[in-house]
Amino acid sequence: MAITTPGRGRIAWRRNRSLIGGLLPAASLLSLFFVAPAIWAIYTSFTNRALVGLDARHPRHVGWANYERLLHSPAFKTVLTNSLVFVIGSAVIGQFLLGLALALLLDHGDHRGYRATPFVYGSVLLAWVNPTIIAGFLWVAMFDFYYGSLNKTLGFVGLDGVSWLGKAPMLSLIIVNTWRGAAFVMIIFQGALRTIPSQIYEAARMDGASAWQRFWDHTLPNLRQVAAVVLLSVTISTFGAFLLILTLTNGGPGTRTEVIALYAYHAAFQSRQIGYGSAIAAVMLGLNLIFAAIYLRVSRPRI
Amino acid sequence: MAEIQFEHVVKQFTRQATPAVDDLSFTVNDGELLILLGPSGCGKTTALRMIAGLEEPDAGDIRIDGQSVVGVEPKERDIALVFQQYALYPHLSARDNLLYPLKVQKISKQERQQRIDQTAELLKIGHLLDRKPGQLSGGEQQRVALGRAIVRQPRVFLMDEPLSNLDAKLRTHMRTEIKTLQQQLGATMAFVTHDQAEAMTMADRIAVMNSGRLQQLATPDEMYRFPANLFVAEFLGSPPMNTLPVHRQNGHLAVPGGWSVPAPAHSPMPESLVLGIRPEAIEVVPSGTPGASPASVIVSEPLGSEVIVNVTLGETMVRVRTAPDIRPRPGELIHLRPHPDGIRLFDKETGAYVGA
Amino acid sequence: MSAIAEERPRAPSRPATSEAAHVHQRIVKRRRQEQGTRLEWAVVHMLYLIIVLFFFAPFLWLLSAAFDGDAVAYIRWPAHPTFANFVYIFRHFHIGRALANSLFISTATMLLSVVLVSLAAYSLSRLAFGLKSGVTYGVLVLQTMPLSATMIPVYGLARDLHLRNTYLGLILVHSAIEMPFLIWLMKGFFDTIPRYLEEAAWLDGRSKLRAWWEVVLPVARPGLIVIAGFAFLNAWSEVLMVIILVDDPGKSTIPLAFYQTFRSNGGYNEVNYGLVAAVGVIYVLPVITLFFSLRKMMVRGLMSTSRGL
Numbered sequence: 001m002a003i004t005t006p007g008r009g010r011i012a013w014r015r016n017r018s019l020i021g022g023l024l025p026a027a028s029l030l031s032l033f034f035v036a037p038a039i040w041a042i043y044t045s046f047t048n049r050a051l052v053g054l055d056a057r058h059p060r061h062v063g064w065a066n067y068e069r070l071l072h073s074p075a076f077k078t079v080l081t082n083s084l085v086f087v088i089g090s091a092v093i094g095q096f097l098l099g100l101a102l103a104l105l106l107d108h109g110d111h112r113g114y115r116a117t118p119f120v121y122g123s124v125l126l127a128w129v130n131p132t133i134i135a136g137f138l139w140v141a142m143f144d145f146y147y148g149s150l151n152k153t154l155g156f157v158g159l160d161g162v163s164w165l166g167k168a169p170m171l172s173l174i175i176v177n178t179w180r181g182a183a184f185v186m187i188i189f190q191g192a193l194r195t196i197p198s199q200i201y202e203a204a205r206m207d208g209a210s211a212w213q214r215f216w217d218h219t220l221p222n223l224r225q226v227a228a229v230v231l232l233s234v235t236i237s238t239f240g241a242f243l244l245i246l247t248l249t250n251g252g253p254g255t256r257t258e259v260i261a262l263y264a265y266h267a268a269f270q271s272r273q274i275g276y277g278s279a280i281a282a283v284m285l286g287l288n289l290i291f292a293a294i295y296l297r298v299s300r301p302r303i
Numbered sequence: 304m305a306e307i308q309f310e311h312v313v314k315q316f317t318r319q320a321t322p323a324v325d326d327l328s329f330t331v332n333d334g335e336l337l338i339l340l341g342p343s344g345c346g347k348t349t350a351l352r353m354i355a356g357l358e359e360p361d362a363g364d365i366r367i368d369g370q371s372v373v374g375v376e377p378k379e380r381d382i383a384l385v386f387q388q389y390a391l392y393p394h395l396s397a398r399d400n401l402l403y404p405l406k407v408q409k410i411s412k413q414e415r416q417q418r419i420d421q422t423a424e425l426l427k428i429g430h431l432l433d434r435k436p437g438q439l440s441g442g443e444q445q446r447v448a449l450g451r452a453i454v455r456q457p458r459v460f461l462m463d464e465p466l467s468n469l470d471a472k473l474r475t476h477m478r479t480e481i482k483t484l485q486q487q488l489g490a491t492m493a494f495v496t497h498d499q500a501e502a503m504t505m506a507d508r509i510a511v512m513n514s515g516r517l518q519q520l521a522t523p524d525e526m527y528r529f530p531a532n533l534f535v536a537e538f539l540g541s542p543p544m545n546t547l548p549v550h551r552q553n554g555h556l557a558v559p560g561g562w563s564v565p566a567p568a569h570s571p572m573p574e575s576l577v578l579g580i581r582p583e584a585i586e587v588v589p590s591g592t593p594g595a596s597p598a599s600v601i602v603s604e605p606l607g608s609e610v611i612v613n614v615t616l617g618e619t620m621v622r623v624r625t626a627p628d629i630r631p632r633p634g635e636l637i638h639l640r641p642h643p644d645g646i647r648l649f650d651k652e653t654g655a656y657v658g659a
Numbered sequence: 660m661s662a663i664a665e666e667r668p669r670a671p672s673r674p675a676t677s678e679a680a681h682v683h684q685r686i687v688k689r690r691r692q693e694q695g696t697r698l699e700w701a702v703v704h705m706l707y708l709i710i711v712l713f714f715f716a717p718f719l720w721l722l723s724a725a726f727d728g729d730a731v732a733y734i735r736w737p738a739h740p741t742f743a744n745f746v747y748i749f750r751h752f753h754i755g756r757a758l759a760n761s762l763f764i765s766t767a768t769m770l771l772s773v774v775l776v777s778l779a780a781y782s783l784s785r786l787a788f789g790l791k792s793g794v795t796y797g798v799l800v801l802q803t804m805p806l807s808a809t810m811i812p813v814y815g816l817a818r819d820l821h822l823r824n825t826y827l828g829l830i831l832v833h834s835a836i837e838m839p840f841l842i843w844l845m846k847g848f849f850d851t852i853p854r855y856l857e858e859a860a861w862l863d864g865r866s867k868l869r870a871w872w873e874v875v876l877p878v879a880r881p882g883l884i885v886i887a888g889f890a891f892l893n894a895w896s897e898v899l900m901v902i903i904l905v906d907d908p909g910k911s912t913i914p915l916a917f918y919q920t921f922r923s924n925g926g927y928n929e930v931n932y933g934l935v936a937a938v939g940v941i942y943v944l945p946v947i948t949l950f951f952s953l954r955k956m957m958v959r960g961l962m963s964t965s966r967g968l
Contacts, residue, residue, distance in 0.1 A: 016790065018867050022782030023794065026775040026838060033835030034801050037812035044815060102710070109703055120707045122951070123715040125958075129950045131896035131914060134943055137921050138717035141724070141932060147732035149720060179714065187958055199390035202357055207404035207455070208378035217403075221394040240805020243899055247921065261807035268811045277811050284808035292803040296796060359686050374685020 038285055045279035051272040059275065066279035075255060076263070083239065083259040085170060086177075091238040094178030096231055099185020104219075106186070107193045128183030136247025139176045140165075143248075169249045169257045177244060181237075185230055192226040193219070229299045236291045240284070260284055305368035305458040305491055307331040307354060312363035314349055323349040324360070325515035331459075336485050336492045338506035340499060340538070346515040347495045351461050354493060355384045367459060378408075383452035384461040388468065389444045391436040397447045398432035404455050422450045425484070442473045449481075453488070460485070460492040466501065478505055499539050503527065511535050529647075533654035536579050536647065542611060542622045544647075545585075549578045556648075560617020561596020562641055567648065567658040575651035582611065582624035584645025588638050595640040600631045614639070725940045730933030744937035748920070753908065754938060757916040761895060764826065764912060768833040768894035772841060773887050775834065777879070780845035781871060785854070795846070802839035806899050814903045824907040832904065833894040841886050848882035849875070881956060888953045892946055917942045 045066050049059035070076050102124060109117040127135070142149050143164035151161030164172040196219065204214045242261035245251065251258035251266065258266075264284065268277025308330045315322040324346040331337040339347035352358040353365060356377035364371050372380050391400050401422065405415045423429040426446045436444055445465060452460055462481075466474045482505045485492050496502055502509045503523045511518040511526070511534070519531035530536035536544045549556040549564075557563045558578060566572070588595045598614035598621065610630060612623045616639065623639060631637050648658045716734060724730035728739030748754045783794055813832070822828030852875060860870035876883070898914035905915060917938045950957065 016787050019782040019786050020790075022778045023786075026779035026842060029775060029831060029835050030801060030838055033813070033832060034804060034809065034839075037809045037816055040816050041809075041812035044812065105703070105706060105710075109707070112699075112703070114700070114703065114707075116704065116707050120710055123711045125950075125954070126718060126947070127714045129892075130943055130946060131898065133898055133914065133918055133921065134721075134939055135717075137917075137935060137939060138721055141720055141732040142717055144732040149716065149733040152733045179717075197388070197390065199386050199388060200392060203384070203386060203390035203392070203451075204403075205357070206355060206377050206382070206384045207451070208407040209403075213407065218392065218394075224394075236803050237805075240807045242805075242807035242810075247918075261805065264808065264811060268814075274811065274815060278815075281808045281811045284805060288803055288805060288808065289800070292800045295803065296799060301795070301799060361686070364682050371682055371685075373682045374688055 038282075041278045041281045041285065044275055045282045047275045048273075049275040049278075051269070051274055053272070055273075055275075062275070066276050067283075069276065070279055070283065075258075078255055079258050079260050079263045082170070082255075082257060086173060086241065086245075086257075086259055087235055087238045089170070089174040090177040090181070090241075091234040092231065094174055095181035095185050095234045095238070096227075098178055098182040099230075100189055100223075100227075102182060102186040103189035103193060107190060124183045124186060127179050128181065132180070132243040133247050135176060135180050136244050139172070139179075140248060143172055165249055166253060169253060173245055173248060173257055176248065177238065177241065180244070181234060185234060188226060188230045188233075189223065192223055196222050229295070232291070232295045232298060236288065236295060239288065239291065306333045307459060307491065307493065308364075308366040308369075309350070310364045310366070312350070312353065312360045312365060314346075314353060314358065314360050322346075322361075322515050324353070327363070327512075327515070327517055329510050329517060329520050331491060331493050332507075333491055334489050335507045336482065336494060336505060338502040338509045339493065339495045339512060340497070340502040340506075340509050341512035341518075342497055342538075344514075345512040347497075347512050348463055349515075350512070351384075351463055351493060351495050354459070355382055355461055356380050357384075380459075381457050382459045382461060383455050383457040384463065385445075385448050385452050385465045387464045389436075389448040389465075391444055391448055391451070393436050396433055396435055397428065397439065397450075400436070400447055401432075401450050401454050404451065408455075418454045418456070422454045425453065425487075426450050441469050442477070445469065445477065449484075453484075458491065460490050462492065462494045464496050465494075466496070467498075474501075481505065500541060503539065511538060529656070530579075531656050533577065533579070533649045536649070536656075540581060542582055542624075544579045544581050545619075545621045546649075547578045547580070547616070547619050547621065548651075549576050549648075558596075558617060560598070560615075560619065562594070562616075564641065564643070564646055573650040573652065573657060576657070577649045577651050579647040579649055580641050580645050582622045584642045585621070585623045586640045586642060587612070587623065587625050587629055588640050590638050592638060592640060595638040597636045598639050600633055600635045600637060602633050603630050605630060612637070721936050721939055721943070724932045724936035727933055730931070730936060732932060744933045745941075748934055748937050748941075752916060752920060752934075752938065753911065754913070754916060754941060756909070757911045757913045758941065760910060761913040764829050764833060765891050765894040767826075767830045769887050769891040771830060771834045772838065772890035772894075773883055776838060776841045776845050776886055776890075777876065777883060779838075780842045781849050781875065783842065783846045784849035795843075798839050798842050798846075802843060806836065810899055810903050813900065817904055823904050824910050826910070828904055829901070829910070829912075832900050833897055834890070836897060836900065837890055837893045841889060844889075845879075845882055845886055848879060852878055885953065885956050888949060888957060892949055895945055896942075913938070913942050 044059075046061060046063060047059040048055050048062045048065070050056050106117055106121055109120070145151060145161060145163050145166070148164070150164065154161055162168065200218055201214050204218055209217060240261055241259065242265065245257055245259060245262055246265070249257045251262045260280065261284065264277050264280035267280060268274045271277075309327050312324055312327045313322055314324040327346070327350060329337075339350060341347050349358060353360055354367075354372075356372065356375060360373060365373055367380060367382070391397075392403065395403065398419065401419050402415060405418065410418075419432075423432060426449060428443065428446050428450055431439060431443055431447065436447070439447065445468075448465070465481075466477050469477060478501060481494075484490075494505065506523055508520060508522050509526055510520045513534050519526055519535045521529075521531075526535060527539050530539065530544070533546065537546065547558045547560075547562075549558050551557075551566065552563070554566050555563045556566050556576065556578065564578070590597070596616065598616040601613040601615060601620065604611040604613070605627065607627065609627055610625050612625060612629070612631060614621050614623060614637065621639070647656065649655065650657050720732075720734040723734055723737055724732075725744055726740055726742070727737030728741045728743050730737075730744075783791065783798070786794065817823045817828055817832075820828075822831070856874050856878065857867075857870045860874045861867070865873065896914060898918055901912050901915045902918060905911060911919075917935070920935050920938045
């Protein structure tokens with residue numbers, strides 16, 4: 001049997017066939033879970049299906065009605081704004097910057113041989129590794145107005161307590177999401193920092209650059225590529241944020257923290273209008289597809 | 304340009320058992336190309352980095368132009384270092400790489416441009432300046448790295464095995480180029496390598512190091528002909544010097560296998576000796592020639608302009624350099640005679656040279 | 660017998676003690692520069708302290724509340740240290756059953772995932788170029804799809820297919836969620852395994868499948884362990900899909916139990932932080948122990964995904 005490089009000749013084609021066979025089981029599961037639901041959502045979004053009531057038994061085809069309703073709904077505008085604010089605050093500013101700062105700080109501490117460094121690293125990771133609703137729960141307690149740790153500490157130093165989830169819900173959510181997500185950014189940047197050869201810094205030192213100049217001229221530019229990809233990555237994942245917000249504020253007070261995922265959930269399961277909810281979900285999937293395309297273009301993954 | 308002095312420098316890294324550099328003392332003269340030669344781990348790179356200021360000695364002094372530079376930041380020392388892997392800034396173009404040290408040192412724009420033009424001309428890299436290091440070949444990157452050093456017009460150039468990552472042909476070409484450059488600029492240069500051929504062809508003087516200690520400091524010629532100890536003798540030369548055990552026999556030194564040479568007159572002589580002789584100092588002679596001994600051929604290596612014959616003399620393997628038409632076959636017996644001027648004697652215990 | 664030319668450095672007159680002391684001083688100063696001043700040490704460690712407090716404090720609270728009979732919302736040494744909370748939840752919230760379900764589902768998911776992922780990732784890694792990029796992009800796109808969007812149609816589909824409240828449904832869903840990421844990770848790993856291993860086996864007459872099983876997989880073992888770890892962790896932690904798919908208490912899992920306990924006891928109504936925290940500890944413990952024991956491998960796996968870019 002000849003050894004051929006893949007992609008050439010009949011033997012290669014036969015080999016491809018069995019490889020495709022290897023892909024089939026996973027592919028069918030993924031179709032069942034990703035593709036089929038997407039199709040289901042799109043189909044249902046064109047109906048007025050509901051979970052209970054008349055429309056549950058005999059859903060009607062309503063064309064674009066759900067989408068029109070969505071476009072003209074003032075609630076949706078609020079929802080979009082909230083989502084935007086949350087993503088920018090939590091992903092772009094919070095997770096990205098904090099993650100970068102942590103990576104730089106810990107890398108520096110590592111170079112200096114500070115033995116506390118792995119512990120700090122571990123505690124940041126701890127926040128990330130834990131399930132989302134645990135994080136929600138922990139911070140509900142932290143934010144509690146009368147007995148939460150935050151307000152207690154403020155009281156300790158003589159300041160008034162803040163009604164975190166009441167008066168500053170978006171800020172609170174951003175804090176918690178940053179707390180959770182910074183670790184991912186930190187890990188990626190740490191990986192990138194380690195790929196910069198130390199000889200570059202030595203060369204810069206020989207050329208006369210001070211520590212600050214070395215950082216500005218050599219560390220940061222080499223992080224730029226990774227930064228773009230990481231930023232997109234956290235943006236995409238924050239866009240779909242749901243559980244955290246559900247546990248902390250459930251979209252409230254009122255609709256002040258209602259992001260798009262919650263809007264869909266409430267429409268489908270609280271108002272029981274799964275047709276309308278599907279339309280929102282379809283919009284989310286569409287937006288996500290656009291983000292994914294940009295992400296693929298920017299990241300140029302190795303095939 | 305300046306001269307560099309090492310005085311009893313010691314450096315030990317915390318996680319190692321022995322010092323990397325142990326009581327090292329030598330001088331690099333103004334305008335000289337001194338090569339630090341030795342096997343991996345001998346301390347030559349550490350010594351170089353101490354001149355650069357990237358490492359500091361634990362004891363001893365390092366002076367440039369008479370002034371101690373210990374504790375002085377690299378940028379204050381006015382020294383340029385060319386790294387083994389070039390360490391070009393990957394995100395900057397070649398031109399920006401050359402510009403960087405000048406910008407950092409706040410040299411005027413005019414002056415910058417002038418220096419870059421000169422350097423580009425000198426190294427023939429003008430057409431490469433707009434490319435990034437990733438788009439350059441190994442040899443081109445190396446010239447840009449050289450350029451980055453030259454552009455600074457430092458008083459001393461340091462090179463850490465800059466040619467090791469190039470293919471053989473390019474390497475030999477660059478050896479001549481760098482040597483010519485050094486002479487043109489009249490630069491004081493300390494060059495580290497583990498390649499003895501490189502050292503022999505390029506150096507004004509060579510400093511051979513082993514295990515952190517200086518073995519010998521001399522011109523290539525001097526060192527090749529009169530190595531100070533066994534280590535130097537076996538390190539230089541390709542193929543290296545042959546070493547044979549000898550024992551005394553009434554005023555003569557006899558090599559098991561046949562040769563007998565007169566013992567040198569002066570005393571004291573150490574108890575056990577080793578005889579060294581270079582491959583080219585052994586003659587292939589017809590059988591029966593006085594002073595010759597038979598040796599059994601293992602294999603001949605024809606190299607075009609000469610032949611290296613590997614033989615067994617007594618119990619030792621010896622390599623002989625002969626004219627290209629002499630091609631004995633494995634198993635054949637040939638007769639070898641040592642040339643008296645080529646005999647070197649070393650103390651078996653310490654390795655030191657004791658006479659000829 | 661000629662003289663050996665060995666040069667001695669032109670030694671100046673013996674350096675005066677004060678000069679040697681100067682040199683020594685400068686060495687010390689330089690060394691301190693290298694290792695950072697004490698001020699720097701202090702600043703960095705203060706930052707460290709703030710960071711650890713920020714990231715770790717909530718977990719301290721979790722522990723303090725779980726073991727406290729009179730748990731409160733702020734961090735303190737338990738006023739009434741006890742295991743009573745745990746006993747209570749096992750007895751009244753059927754945590755035992757949820758635990759069993761979670762273990763079963765997580766283990767099954769892990770096994771299913773490892774098989775499917777390794778098969779698919781290997782195939783993808785060895786696939787011919789044209790097809791390979793398309794499928795890889797597909798996998799990457801799937802990876803970005805938000806669960807919060809797919810949960811609605813998954814609910815609908817599961818209801819129509821009668822997969823709600825079934826172990827099969829749960830296992831399939833849990834496996835599917837993490838699959839794109841795991842395939843991508845494992846593919847990267849297979850890419851680093853040279854092809855000549857399987858090619859040698861093919862030359863020996865093995866079928867592709869056997870070659871893969873006998874030769875490639877053993878080499879890929881560290882990667883498979885990482886995959887198994889991630890799969891288990893994610894299945895264990897998964898709550899969104901469970902909320903959607905399960906309303907039969909017999910099929911409840913730990914995450915769901917936690918969510919329900921939280922909603923009825925710690926969320927907005929009565930505040931019994933102790934009970935919720937206790938369930939929380941059970942929820943969180945396997946995650947932490949598993950992750951931190953496999954941490955190095957997993958983080959390296961994660962870092963390698965960034966290097967592939």
